[in-house]
Amino acid sequence: MLCNSCRWFAKRFLHPDIVSSYKYVFVWDEDIGVENFHASRYLDIVEKEGLEISQPALDFKLSEIHHQITVRRPKGLVHRRIYKTRGNGLCFKNSTRPRCTGWVEMMVPVFSQAAWHCTWFMIQNDLIHAWGLDMKLGYCAQGNPSQKVGIVDDQYIVHFGIPSLGDHSSKPSADVRSRDRLAVRHRSYVELDMFEKRWNDSVVKDQCWQDALEQPWD
Secondary structure (H helix, E strand, O other): OOOOHHHHHHHHHOOOOOOOOOEEEEEOOOEEOOOOHHHHHHHHHHHHHHEEEEEEEEOOOOOOOHHHHHEOOOOOOEEOOEEEEEOOOEEEEOOOOOEEEEEEOOOOOEHHHHHHHHHHHHHOOOOOOOOOHHHHHHHHHOOOOHHHHHEEEEEEEOOOOOOOOOOOOOOOOOOHHHHHHHHHHHHHHHHHHHHHHHHHHHHHHHHHOOOHHHHHOO
Protein backbone atom coordinates (compact mmCIF):
# COMPACT_ATOMS: atom_id res chain seq x y z
CA MET A 1 0.00 0.00 0.00
CA LEU A 2 1.36 3.33 -1.03
CA CYS A 3 1.11 6.91 0.13
CA ASN A 4 -0.99 9.14 -2.11
CA SER A 5 2.07 11.27 -2.80
CA CYS A 6 4.32 8.32 -3.61
CA ARG A 7 3.47 7.17 -7.13
CA TRP A 8 7.20 7.56 -7.59
CA PHE A 9 7.57 4.55 -5.28
CA ALA A 10 5.65 2.39 -7.74
CA LYS A 11 7.70 3.77 -10.60
CA ARG A 12 10.96 3.20 -8.73
CA PHE A 13 10.38 -0.15 -7.03
CA LEU A 14 7.53 -1.92 -8.84
CA HIS A 15 9.13 -2.21 -12.26
CA PRO A 16 7.22 -4.83 -14.31
CA ASP A 17 10.29 -7.08 -14.41
CA ILE A 18 10.59 -7.01 -10.62
CA VAL A 19 6.95 -7.97 -10.01
CA SER A 20 6.66 -10.33 -12.99
CA SER A 21 6.14 -13.36 -10.73
CA TYR A 22 2.90 -11.85 -9.40
CA LYS A 23 -0.39 -12.15 -11.27
CA TYR A 24 -1.77 -8.94 -9.76
CA VAL A 25 -0.36 -5.69 -8.41
CA PHE A 26 -2.19 -3.60 -5.78
CA VAL A 27 -1.24 0.10 -5.79
CA TRP A 28 -3.23 1.53 -2.88
CA ASP A 29 -3.33 4.66 -0.77
CA GLU A 30 -2.86 4.32 2.97
CA ASP A 31 -6.14 5.83 4.24
CA ILE A 32 -8.19 2.70 3.55
CA GLY A 33 -10.35 0.54 5.82
CA VAL A 34 -10.22 -3.13 4.84
CA GLU A 35 -12.46 -4.82 7.43
CA ASN A 36 -14.83 -5.98 4.66
CA PHE A 37 -12.15 -6.82 2.13
CA HIS A 38 -10.73 -10.30 1.59
CA ALA A 39 -7.98 -10.45 -1.02
CA SER A 40 -8.43 -14.09 -1.98
CA ARG A 41 -12.16 -13.69 -2.56
CA TYR A 42 -11.52 -10.46 -4.45
CA LEU A 43 -9.02 -12.09 -6.81
CA ASP A 44 -11.36 -15.03 -7.38
CA ILE A 45 -14.00 -12.57 -8.59
CA VAL A 46 -11.54 -10.64 -10.74
CA GLU A 47 -10.42 -13.88 -12.40
CA LYS A 48 -13.98 -15.06 -12.98
CA GLU A 49 -15.08 -11.71 -14.44
CA GLY A 50 -11.99 -11.30 -16.60
CA LEU A 51 -11.04 -7.92 -15.15
CA GLU A 52 -7.59 -6.62 -16.06
CA ILE A 53 -7.97 -3.39 -14.06
CA SER A 54 -10.26 -3.20 -11.06
CA GLN A 55 -10.90 -1.76 -7.62
CA PRO A 56 -13.04 -2.67 -4.62
CA ALA A 57 -16.20 -0.60 -4.30
CA LEU A 58 -16.50 2.08 -1.62
CA ASP A 59 -18.82 1.91 1.37
CA PHE A 60 -21.17 4.82 0.67
CA LYS A 61 -21.98 5.63 4.31
CA LEU A 62 -18.43 5.62 5.67
CA SER A 63 -16.29 6.71 2.73
CA GLU A 64 -15.24 9.98 1.23
CA ILE A 65 -16.75 9.63 -2.25
CA HIS A 66 -15.36 11.50 -5.25
CA HIS A 67 -16.96 9.63 -8.15
CA GLN A 68 -20.34 7.93 -8.36
CA ILE A 69 -19.05 4.92 -10.27
CA THR A 70 -16.96 3.80 -7.27
CA VAL A 71 -19.95 3.52 -4.89
CA ARG A 72 -20.84 -0.01 -3.80
CA ARG A 73 -24.01 -1.66 -5.05
CA PRO A 74 -25.00 -3.78 -2.03
CA LYS A 75 -26.61 -6.65 -3.95
CA GLY A 76 -24.07 -6.77 -6.75
CA LEU A 77 -20.94 -8.74 -7.53
CA VAL A 78 -19.28 -6.39 -10.04
CA HIS A 79 -20.37 -3.32 -11.97
CA ARG A 80 -18.68 -1.78 -14.98
CA ARG A 81 -20.66 1.39 -15.69
CA ILE A 82 -23.03 3.97 -14.28
CA TYR A 83 -26.10 5.70 -15.69
CA LYS A 84 -26.52 9.42 -15.14
CA THR A 85 -29.27 11.42 -16.83
CA ARG A 86 -29.00 14.73 -14.97
CA GLY A 87 -26.33 17.32 -14.33
CA ASN A 88 -22.85 17.29 -15.79
CA GLY A 89 -21.10 14.26 -17.23
CA LEU A 90 -24.14 12.36 -18.48
CA CYS A 91 -23.79 8.58 -18.81
CA PHE A 92 -26.02 6.33 -20.90
CA LYS A 93 -26.15 2.68 -21.96
CA ASN A 94 -24.07 3.40 -25.06
CA SER A 95 -21.49 5.60 -23.29
CA THR A 96 -17.96 4.33 -23.86
CA ARG A 97 -15.76 6.91 -22.16
CA PRO A 98 -14.56 7.23 -18.57
CA ARG A 99 -15.96 7.98 -16.01
CA CYS A 100 -19.13 6.36 -17.35
CA THR A 101 -17.44 3.01 -17.93
CA GLY A 102 -13.96 1.52 -18.17
CA TRP A 103 -12.67 3.53 -15.21
CA VAL A 104 -11.31 3.08 -11.68
CA GLU A 105 -9.97 5.62 -9.20
CA MET A 106 -6.21 5.82 -8.64
CA MET A 107 -6.83 5.48 -4.90
CA VAL A 108 -7.12 1.64 -4.85
CA PRO A 109 -6.47 0.16 -8.30
CA VAL A 110 -5.60 -3.49 -8.85
CA PHE A 111 -3.78 -4.43 -12.06
CA SER A 112 -3.17 -7.69 -13.84
CA GLN A 113 0.45 -8.28 -14.74
CA ALA A 114 -0.14 -7.24 -18.36
CA ALA A 115 -2.13 -4.14 -17.37
CA TRP A 116 0.54 -3.10 -14.87
CA HIS A 117 3.29 -3.50 -17.48
CA CYS A 118 1.40 -0.95 -19.60
CA THR A 119 0.40 1.39 -16.76
CA TRP A 120 3.90 1.54 -15.27
CA PHE A 121 5.20 3.24 -18.39
CA MET A 122 2.53 5.94 -18.12
CA ILE A 123 3.37 6.89 -14.53
CA GLN A 124 5.32 10.15 -14.34
CA ASN A 125 7.45 10.06 -11.20
CA ASP A 126 7.65 13.85 -11.01
CA LEU A 127 3.84 14.23 -10.96
CA ILE A 128 3.00 13.19 -7.41
CA HIS A 129 -0.80 13.43 -7.64
CA ALA A 130 -1.12 11.32 -10.83
CA TRP A 131 -4.04 13.40 -12.07
CA GLY A 132 -5.01 12.40 -15.60
CA LEU A 133 -3.57 8.91 -15.37
CA ASP A 134 -6.94 7.44 -14.39
CA MET A 135 -8.48 8.68 -17.65
CA LYS A 136 -5.88 6.78 -19.68
CA LEU A 137 -6.08 3.40 -17.92
CA GLY A 138 -8.44 2.10 -20.58
CA TYR A 139 -5.51 1.95 -22.97
CA CYS A 140 -3.98 -0.71 -20.70
CA ALA A 141 -7.12 -2.84 -20.35
CA GLN A 142 -5.94 -5.54 -22.78
CA GLY A 143 -9.21 -5.26 -24.67
CA ASN A 144 -12.53 -3.45 -24.39
CA PRO A 145 -12.33 -1.25 -21.27
CA SER A 146 -16.09 -1.51 -20.79
CA GLN A 147 -15.59 -5.22 -20.16
CA LYS A 148 -12.03 -5.44 -18.82
CA VAL A 149 -12.26 -2.65 -16.20
CA GLY A 150 -14.67 -2.87 -13.29
CA ILE A 151 -15.65 -2.20 -9.69
CA VAL A 152 -16.00 -5.21 -7.35
CA ASP A 153 -19.06 -4.72 -5.13
CA ASP A 154 -18.82 -8.00 -3.23
CA GLN A 155 -15.52 -6.93 -1.64
CA TYR A 156 -15.55 -3.32 -0.51
CA ILE A 157 -13.48 -0.85 1.44
CA VAL A 158 -13.77 2.44 3.31
CA HIS A 159 -11.94 5.52 2.06
CA PHE A 160 -11.27 7.75 5.06
CA GLY A 161 -9.97 10.66 2.99
CA ILE A 162 -7.13 11.52 5.37
CA PRO A 163 -4.73 14.11 3.89
CA SER A 164 -1.33 12.55 3.20
CA LEU A 165 0.60 15.70 2.29
CA GLY A 166 2.03 18.28 4.65
CA ASP A 167 3.13 18.30 8.29
CA HIS A 168 0.74 16.40 10.57
CA SER A 169 2.88 16.53 13.71
CA SER A 170 0.56 19.20 15.13
CA LYS A 171 -3.09 20.02 14.51
CA PRO A 172 -3.28 22.95 12.06
CA SER A 173 -5.82 25.74 12.26
CA ALA A 174 -8.85 25.81 9.96
CA ASP A 175 -7.22 28.58 7.91
CA VAL A 176 -4.06 26.53 7.45
CA ARG A 177 -6.04 23.44 6.45
CA SER A 178 -8.01 25.45 3.92
CA ARG A 179 -4.85 27.01 2.51
CA ASP A 180 -3.17 23.62 2.23
CA ARG A 181 -6.17 22.13 0.42
CA LEU A 182 -6.17 24.97 -2.08
CA ALA A 183 -2.44 24.59 -2.65
CA VAL A 184 -2.77 20.85 -3.24
CA ARG A 185 -5.70 21.36 -5.60
CA HIS A 186 -3.81 24.02 -7.55
CA ARG A 187 -0.78 21.77 -7.88
CA SER A 188 -2.98 18.89 -8.98
CA TYR A 189 -4.42 20.94 -11.84
CA VAL A 190 -0.94 22.07 -12.86
CA GLU A 191 0.18 18.45 -12.99
CA LEU A 192 -2.93 17.47 -14.94
CA ASP A 193 -2.03 20.03 -17.60
CA MET A 194 1.54 18.73 -17.68
CA PHE A 195 0.39 15.12 -18.04
CA GLU A 196 -2.05 15.96 -20.83
CA LYS A 197 0.60 17.95 -22.69
CA ARG A 198 3.07 15.07 -22.49
CA TRP A 199 0.41 12.65 -23.69
CA ASN A 200 -0.61 14.84 -26.61
CA ASP A 201 3.00 15.47 -27.59
CA SER A 202 3.64 11.73 -27.61
CA VAL A 203 0.61 11.13 -29.82
CA VAL A 204 1.81 13.73 -32.32
CA LYS A 205 5.30 12.22 -32.44
CA ASP A 206 4.02 8.65 -32.90
CA GLN A 207 3.36 8.35 -36.63
CA CYS A 208 1.74 4.94 -36.10
CA TRP A 209 -0.66 6.12 -33.39
CA GLN A 210 -4.23 4.89 -33.58
CA ASP A 211 -6.60 5.62 -30.73
CA ALA A 212 -7.54 2.16 -29.50
CA LEU A 213 -10.48 3.55 -27.53
CA GLU A 214 -12.00 4.91 -30.73
CA GLN A 215 -11.90 1.51 -32.46
CA PRO A 216 -15.04 -0.65 -32.62
CA TRP A 217 -15.02 -3.69 -30.32
CA ASP A 218 -16.44 -7.04 -31.38
